[in-house]
Structures are given as structure tokens and as C-alpha cells.
Amino acid sequence: MIDEDGYFGESVAARYDESSAEMFAPSMVEPAVELLAELAGDGRAFELGIGTGRIALPLSRRGVEVHGVDLSRAMVARLRDKPGGAAIRVTMGDFATTKVAGSFSVAYLVFNTIMNLTSQDAQVACFENAAEHLAPGGCFVVELMVPDLRRLPPGQTAVPFHVGGDRLGFDLYDVATQSMSSHHVRVEDGHGSYRSIPFRYVWPAELDLMARLAGMRLRNRWEDWTRRPFTGESRSHVSVWEKPAG
Structure with a gap:
């Protein structure tokens, strides 16, 4: 939302x-x-x-x-x-x-x-x-x-940009439309949160x-x-x- x-x-x-x-x-x-x-x-x-x-x-x-x-x-x-x-x-x-x-x-x-x-x-x-x-x-x-498309092998759409014990972040690419979204997962005090933000790469x-x-x-x-x-x-x-x- x-x-x-x-x-x-x-x-x-x-x-x-x-x-x-x-x-x-x-x-x-x-x-x-x-x-x-x-x-x-x-x-x-x-x-x-x-x-x-x-x-x-x-x-x-x-x-x-x-x-x-x-x-x-x-x-x-x-x-x-x-x-x-x-x-x-x-x-x-x-x-x-x-x-x-x-x-x-x-x-x-x-x-x-x-x-x-x-x-x-x-x-x-x-x-x-x-x-x-x-x-x-x-x-x-x-x-x-x-755009980090060189890291995408055939069939893959996700590129991680942060991998840690309490936080995960990855970008999803749609190479047909140049749309992407960043996804953020965070864990604090045993509780998880998630949010995503849309972008257009250029x-x-x-x-x-x-x-x-x-x-x-x-x-x-x-x-x-x-x-x-x-x-x-x-x-x-x-x-x-x-x-x-x-």
C-alpha cells in the first residue's frame, strides 16, 4: 500500500x-x-x-x-x-x-x-x-x-544488492519494459518487514x-x-x- x-x-x-x-x-x-x-x-x-x-x-x-x-x-x-x-x-x-x-x-x-x-x-x-x-x-x-544487466544470466530476473544477517535487498528487472523494482526485507527484534519500490531504469x-x-x-x-x-x-x-x- x-x-x-x-x-x-x-x-x-x-x-x-x-x-x-x-x-x-x-x-x-x-x-x-x-x-x-x-x-x-x-x-x-x-x-x-x-x-x-x-x-x-x-x-x-x-x-x-x-x-x-x-x-x-x-x-x-x-x-x-x-x-x-x-x-x-x-x-x-x-x-x-x-x-x-x-x-x-x-x-x-x-x-x-x-x-x-x-x-x-x-x-x-x-x-x-x-x-x-x-x-x-x-x-x-x-x-x-x-543498469546491472550484465549480472543477469538467461532466465534470471533478480540481482541482490545487499545480503546481511538482518537485511536483504534485491532488484527485479523486466528487460522488455525497462521496469524494475527494489525489494527490502529487514528483521529487527525478531520481527520482519518488507517493502518494494518501483523504478524505471534508463x-x-x-x-x-x-x-x-x-x-x-x-x-x-x-x-x-x-x-x-x-x-x-x-x-x-x-x-x-x-x-x-x-
Whole structure:
């Protein structure tokens, strides 16, 4: 059952930072903030799916004005409870279509969030929305996994991403439709819980085409925020598309 905040309601928001602790490590956050601050320059930043503020808060502390969009009131409430969170403007809504006032030097989506849009049309709309909010010469940045299909032998649809004594996680792929779902099983104090979240996986080349449809062009693609080269062995990418200055 989906709660009123989608798949990121109170039960998820309450433990989101803890369950994603590795993503809050300085080694993960600081390179991302460095790149985004560089792209923002003297302008503003627009975060699509701002969540609990993992990136927005340190970026704001760098002196960049951040405006976020998110569908989950529970996640945004956690952002508001953190030091500096009350100063960040957040508009509630679907980040594929929600409009805010003004223009931005950089718009960004991190931690695979574009896959929360479960149709190609919605992902295309997201690129169009980002482009509409960018000033000429501005950039749209997406951090995303590379679909892990090389780990699927014939007849198999599941790929585990975490196997531990108290937690199991695996992704189910449908290669015919590019749909996938992440499944999480957790055992605490002898009690089990289960939740699943649907996604749509998307390839780098498909994202490039979405960017072209939105009037942007690829500027850079790296393996990660430290700007290591993207190769055929990379399991993730950070891509930057630019809106023409003219």
C-alpha cells in the first residue's frame, strides 16, 4: 500500500538518513557539493527530489541559494528539523512537472532519483522541466546507476544488492519494459518487514536523447563525483548537460 507521500512516507523518512548512511559520508557528499557549487557559480541551484537535504544543506552552507522540489512531506520535515533547513525554500510537488519562480544556474538529481519516475514520458518531462528552469548556459546534472544487466544470466530476473544477517535487498528487472523494482526485507527484534519500490531504469544514451529533446547537449560524463573517467566497466555515472547560452 502506498501512503500519501508516495513511497517515501513517514516510515521511510524516519530512518532514511540511517539506512542510507554511506551516502552521507563526507567522501560521497563533498565531491558532489564541490561540483555543484562550481556549476552554480554566483547563481542559484534547483534540486529535484530534495529529500532530507543530504546535498542541499552543505551546498547552502557553501553560499549557494538552493530551491528544492519534493513530493514527500515526511522527508521535507526531516530537512526542516536540521540546522539551516528552515532557510531552504521547498516547493511540494512532482519534480517532473512542478514549476517554481526564477531561473537557476544548475539543476540536479542525485542518488538514482530520476528512476522514481516510472515511465519514459515522465523522465522526458523531467528533462524539459529542468531545462525550463535553467538560465542560458546553465547545467542539468544527474547521478545515476548503470543498469546491472550484465549480472543477469538467461532466465534470471533478480540481482541482490545487499545480503546481511538482518537485511536483504534485491532488484527485479523486466528487460522488455525497462521496469524494475527494489525489494527490502529487514528483521529487527525478531520481527520482519518488507517493502518494494518501483523504478524505471534508463541508459546514458537514452538520457542524452532526452536532453536533446529538451534543447540541451552533453557537456561532461564521469564515473562519479570525483570526475573519474566513465568507461564500459563503470557502474554509475554523473552526467552534465548544458543549455545553450544563445
